[in-house]
Amino acid sequence: MANVATTISNTPEKINIKDLIVAQQPLAALCTYKTGGNADFLASPTNLEQMKALLAFSRQNQLPITILGGGSNVLISDEGVPGLVILTHKLCSYHVRGTLFCAQSGLSLETAINASIENSLSGLETLGGLPGTIGGAVWGNASTHGLQLSQLIEWVDYLTPDGEIARIHRDDDRFAYKRSPFMGTRNIIYEVALRLIPNKNTSEARLHKEQSRKERMDSGQFDHPSAGCVFKNPRGKPxxxxxxxxxxxxxxxxxxxxxxxxxxxxxxxxxxxxxxxxxxxxxxxxxxxxxxxxxxxxxxxxxxxxx
Ligand SMILES: Cc1cc2nc3c(=O)[nH]c(=O)nc-3n(C[C@H](O)[C@H](O)[C@H](O)COP(=O)(O)OP(=O)(O)OC[C@H]3O[C@@H](n4cnc5c(N)ncnc54)[C@H](O)[C@@H]3O)c2cc1C
The missing domain is CATH 3.90.78.10 (UDP-N-acetylenolpyruvoylglucosamine reductase, C-terminal domain)
Structure with a gap:
């Protein structure tokens, strides 16, 4: 894999897996529906080494893995989740190189939008107010107002269930309306690079983001717990x-x-x-x-x- 602008590195770290995993953790507070049971095991890795250690642990113990970002597009069973739930919210670093905005998968969309504007980059403002993480948004190819996140993707680095790192590029034709190459796989999105547009007019960009966010708030979307749209729009009528x-x-x-x-x-x-x-x-x-x-x-x- 060409290691362009990625934050992935193999820093040696002694990992005690028992310090990373907690048993029987309630998940309702971790999703926007505020429903659902416990995770058999829950972990919140902070770096690649920990993520790989968790994958190895789950392989050794034959534990299924479920990834949870912001929990804003999921319905968690009242009977709980078997195996290991990996929460990505502590994988949240980002950096900018030229017009590439590179973020770990657990970075919230809110932070990503603000950080890109601070760095004089535009393109994400339309997503203002959209809950969740970059990883979740790539997984579901989040879209709003005619923008699909995949239109901005330069590459995505992911971990296979064996702990190998691989990359897909923007021209991957498996991205489509509310579809991504990650659906139906056990691959874990680790880092995402978005190609944005230079924009020195940060106040204009901030205003655009704020308008998008306000439009959502004013429409009552956040008045009650939900996970947004339950169904994809079929062709024809919404x-x-x-x-x-x-x-x-x-x-x-x-x-x-x-x-x-x-x-x-x-x-x-x-x-x-x-x-x-x-x-x-x-x-x-x-x-x-x-x-x-x-x-x-x-x-x-x-x-x-x-x-
Ligand atoms: C009020 C409201 C409004 C919404 N409006 C919109 C909208 O306009 N457009 C839209 O597209 N969506 C919308 N959503 C849905 C949701 O916000 C987005 O789909 C968001 O991108 C999901 O991100 P998340 O981090 O919360 O994902 P989660 O809900 O945590 O996960 C969703 C799926 O992605 C997988 N996943 C998450 N992170 C990773 C990872 N790192 N690697 C592999 N798999 C991963 C999970 O396993 C799960 O299958 C809305 C939701 C709410 C509550």
Missing amino acids: AGMLIDEAGMKGLTVGGASISSLHGNFIINTDGTATSKDILKLAELARKAVSDRFGIKLEREIVLIGRW
Whole structure:
């Protein structure tokens, strides 16, 4: 692999795996739905050596691995998550080289946008207010207002389950609307380089970011816990409109309801919803749209754990 501008290095470090892993950790506070059970084991690595040690440990003990970034696009099972959950939020360093903004996968989008503006780079402002991490956004090819994150990607360095480092480049044709080459694999996104545009007008960029963030806040997206859109938009009509027209707006199951503001949002109405309530409601919405329009909605939120 050409090691261009990456922060990956093999600094020797003595790692005591027991210091890294904690058993039976609640996950609800670590996701935006605020639902779900415990991780059998949880670890928050701070560098590549620790990440590799965790991968080796999970291989030796045959533990499945689940990666959690900001938890803003997942539904965690009430029955918990087997094996090892790796939380990426401590992998959050970044650097700038020319117009490349290079960030470890756990960097929050919020910090990435602010840091890129501080470094006179533009391109991320449209994502203002989008929750989650760079790694999660690459995994799901996050998009808003016509911008797909993949349009900005120069390369992505990732770890294979064997702990090998590999790289994909911007021209990888497996990126598409809400799709990335990482879906359906066990590869772990470690570092991402985004090609941005020089912009000395930092106040203009800050204003743009702030407008994007405010638009989200004003639309009520954050009034209740949710994970954003439950379904991807099919060709033609947006999923939210189909759900509304199928008469599902406002429907509730337990503590979950279909948002009265946006048909594609299922919210944890008063904080008492279970993940099971949310999934049941999503399945009812999917069935209603299928029965009414013959359209099979594809889930966008990711189910994690024992379902
Ligand atoms: C109110 C609200 C509004 C939203 N609006 C939008 C929107 O406009 N557009 C949009 O695209 N999304 C939107 N989302 C969804 C979400 O914010 C994005 O998809 C975000 O990019 C997910 O990042 P995350 O770090 O939270 O990922 P997580 O939820 O933690 O993880 C999502 C998936 O990515 C995987 N993953 C995460 N990090 C890594 C890694 N380092 N390596 C390998 N796999 C990894 C996880 O295993 C999981 O499968 C919204 C969510 C909310 C709550």
